[in-house]
Amino acid sequence: MKIKECLSLGVACLKEVTPIPQKETMLLLGECLDKEMSWIVSHSDDIILNEWFYSALKRRANHEPLEYILGCASFYDREFAVDSRVLIPRPETEILVDKAVLLAKDLSKQAHIVEIGCGSGIVSIMLALMLPDVKITAVDISSDALHVSQKNALKHGVYERISFIQGSYLDGVNEPIDMIVSNPPYIAKDEPLGKGLAFEPSLALFGGEKGDEMLCHIIDLFMSQKVKMLVCEMGYDQKLPLQEYCIQHGLKPTFYKDLAGLDRGFFIQEKR
C-alpha cells in the first residue's frame, strides 16, 4: 500500500476516535518507518508493507491511548517511556511539579522529598532535575510501575539521585521527610470510565469509595510524620470535602486550579 493510502486508511479508521486522525496516523507511520513527518509527506507515493502499522491502527481504533501504542509520552518537553503498567502523564501534573519546586525554596537545599505513587516517575524525575541538591524518595505499591520509573530515571540521568521503594504510602521510608508530593489515584470506585481511561491500570485510578480516601490518608501521614510541606493533585470536584477534612484537623490548605480553570490540587505548609 502507498503511504498516502495508509494515511487515508488511518484517517477513516480514527476519525471517530480522535479529533486529529491525520496527525495520529502520521505519528504511527513515523514510528513504524522510523522517519520524521516531513519524510512521510515527501514520500507519499512510496509503497510500504508494515504489519506493525496495521495492528497499531487497530489498537488505536479500539480507543487504546496513542501513548501506549507509541510507548512514550511527553512531560515538560521531555520524552518518558510509558506502557499499560503506568498512568499516562497528564499536562496538569506539571503544575504539581511547579508548586513543589516553588515550595522547596523555603526548605534546606538538601531537603528530603518523598513522592507517594510515582508511576512512570515523571514527578520525581522532574524534581530531581529541577532541584539538583534535594534527596528524593519515590514510592509505589506496584513493582511494575517502579520498573518503568527506574527506566525513565536512567534515561534522564537521575537514577542515582532517587531512592525507589516498593511499598504502600510511606512504608520503608525511614528518614525524616520535609515534603510529601503526590498525585494519588483519586477517582471514586464506581465512577464510569471514558474509553481511553479503561486501558490505564486501575491501581493508578481508583482512590476508594468516594475517591478522596487516599488523599485523606496522605494528609493523616503528613500530620503524624510531622512533615513540613504537602503538595497533592486531586479531582476537580474534591476541593470542598478536602477543605473540610483539613479544617477539621486544624490545617490551612491552599488550593490551586489547572489551566482549564478547574480545582486541581492543594498544598499545606506547617512550621515544624
Ligand SMILES: C[S@@+](CC[C@H](N)C(=O)[O-])C[C@H]1O[C@@H](n2cnc3c(N)ncnc32)[C@H](O)[C@@H]1O
Ligand atoms: C495517579 S498515578 C500517578 C503516577 C505519577 N505520579 C503521575 O503523576 O503520572 C498513582 C500511582 O499511585 C500508585 N499507588 C496506588 N496505591 C498506592 C499506595 N497505597 N501506595 C503507594 N503507591 C500507590 C499507583 O500504582 C500509581 O502508580
